[in-house]
Amino acid sequence: MKIPSNKILETIPPSGIRKFFEIVAENPDVISLSVGEPDFDAPWSVREAAIAALENGATHYSANRGSSELRGAIAKYFARKFGVAYSPEKEILVGNGASEIFDLVVRSVLNPGDEVLLFAPSYVMYAPLVALAGGTPIFVQKISEIAKKISPKTKALVFGYPSNPTGATFTKSELTKIAALVERNNLLAISDEIYAELSYETKHISFASLPKMKAQTATISGFSKAFAMTGFRLGYLLAPENLVAAANKIHQYCALCANSISQVAAIEALENCDAEVAKMRAEYKLRRDFCVRELRKMGFTVQKPAGAFYLFPNIRKRTGLSGDDFALNLLKKERVAVVPGSAFGAEFADHIRISYATGLAELETAFERMAHFVQSLK
Amino acid sequence: MKQKLLALLTKNPRISASSLAKILGTTAAKIEAEIQKLLKSGEIVGFATILNSNGQDEITAMVEVRVTTQRGRGFDEVGERLAKFPEVVNAFLISGSHDLNLLVKGKSLADVANFVNRKVAVLESVTGTTTHFLLKKYKEDGLIFGEKVSDQRLKVSA
Known part of the structure; x- marks a missing residue:
């Protein structure tokens, strides 16, 4: 028997995030800046x-x-x-x-x-x-x-x-x-x-x-x-x-x-x-400032985001790469995972999403690797 | 910057000046200078290493000390005196049923008992001591013993 299927569901493309998850899962030992949830455990x-x-x-x-x-x-x-x-x-x-x-x-x-x-x-x-x-x-x-x-x-x-x-x-x-x-x-x-x-x-x-x-x-x-x-x-x-x-x-x-x-x-x-939330907020803010500075040092134009724990820079202007190519190569060459902007719509194919819901020590290593990758593109 | 620097150093005293500089958006030289300043002013007393010894090669005891104070001889005098012994790791003046709380370390039970009997109990202003030997540590200075830090999150999520 052919399992019946919902016509609307058939028109919905598979999640770009899911697709990238499968690629990242094949690469152990990566630093993931692709996580959409806090790295803190619940209080x-x-x-x-x-x-x-x-x-x-x-x-x-x-x-x-x-x-x-x-x-x-x-x-x-x-x-x-x-x-x-x-x-x-x-x-x-x-x-x-x-x-x-x-x-x-x-x-x-x-x-x-x-x-x-x-x-x-x-x-x-x-x-x-x-x-x-x-x-x-x-x-x-x-x-x-x-x-x-x-x-x-x-x-x-x-x-x-x-x-x-x-x-x-x-x-x-x-x-x-x-x-x-x-x-x-x-x-x-x-x-x-x-x-x-x-x-x-x-x-x-x-x-x-x-x-x-x-x-x-x-x-x-x-x-x-x-x-x-x-x-x-x-x-x-x-x-x-x-x-x-x-x-x-x-x-x-x-x-x-x-x-x-x-x-x-x-x-x-x-x-x-309230105190636990304030502590987490302060930590995210410190990380955000660090990430923005590091991206600017690499030559990216970044606005300082006002909230959440994401950055969504356009990486095409600086590197000539699409978000997909940037993310795939960064993963392969430097073992750092970011989400390609295409996961959020074709219009954002020149962007990547960076999540800073990751400890500062790991962020530092990840951004060193990213800088090395961007440098190698010259 | 000072508060942020102190928070980061408290969490990880081994963090390098260059990492601190990157996190705080300044130079390593400025970080070094700030740390030296804080050490000199006494705001940072020192940097400690926390061992997961749990009684294998040393014995730890909490020693409650009751003190009688006399004119001209307050708690500080006896507190400061006791603090000078290398066997005393922590020395606190506290409120409640006793006055001073010492954390004492030694190589054996006898070692610690001798120290308490011969060095602490004999002081003129000490009226009594109670020694509690430590059996197991669960947490010290904010660090939980035996806690595994592993990221249980999916590597990629929306």
Whole structure:
């Protein structure tokens, strides 16, 4: 029998990140600057809370939306950090990571043929999930392009800041411009703020904190980046009541609830880990400054990213190589792995993504090797 | 720069001046000068190496010392005196049921016991001692013993 297949899925190309993963996996002994997760382990108090949760029998389903204790803690945390108040009963949904939450949101709001504007380059899961939900992803690179790309079919605008893969964030004035477009065109803003805690010079401004925006925004966040809890698989949605109810309808059928042990641990993260988060943030900042200086020494033009733990330099201007060739040769000759920009879209084929979620000692060796590689291209 | 430098040195005293220079965006010469300045001012007292000896070739004891103070002879006098013995690795004045807390090292149990009896207990202002022999170390100066540092992450992820 031929296994039936989904027509939309057939049109989605395999992940460029996955392809590169397979190449890197064949090369042991590489320093990887290709990792999209913190190198820190989750804070010990969080792990201790998870152990205690198991001991205390947190081995059952929780409420579909997440335990009321965790939703309460999320509401308090978000109000304390970003000044936006959400109702734990009605406006918060806990899921298995920010990716599931994004999937739930687009499936809740899209009908076949609807268009969704996405900032590019952006996290690799947005476009495939929009497509699987029946939507058509339309890419914009600048705020000034948004107005031109809006059609009567446009339902939502997706953006993530600080950004994976560029590390860039939006300023207040940029956010205000986006908000005006969102309001004027009656769009749903889907704001992925999972890297919010990793903002270095400026304080993160949550999109929903802008005037009138809370009613038009689905804010997505989670525990993976701020608290180094990737393996706990926990994210959340903050949105108007009817959107949370719709997303929860899908969530209860496809996931039932998020991991109960993780939910207990997450409360500890939200309530008692500010100092741990600050420590990690300071370490990333030190590394970012180091990476930017080293890249500039090699002759690359780099903007200092405001957040996350990525750099996304154009390497063609300096080296004449495409991101794919740069990444493959750097891997083969110097055993350093970076992600080719093509993984984030064909328009970014001249870029590479460097992740500095790696210890300083390894970063130093990796950048020495990279400098040696760039030197050899002359 | 000073705070960042101190944090990096505390984490790894063997880090080279050239690495520090790269991380902090300055020159190795400036790093060297700054470290010398910090040593001279006493802000950095020294650099220690932490051995995973766990009692194989030496004996360690925590010694609680109770002290009576007399006019003109405060805790400092006895504390500073005890600190001068090479057998005393740490010497702290603390609050609570006793006054001074010493970490004493020797080659054998007898060695440590003799030191406490003959050098510490006999001091005029010392009214009593309690010696606890160390059985096992789990963590010292922020470093966990026997902890394997291995990266469990996937080599490439989105």
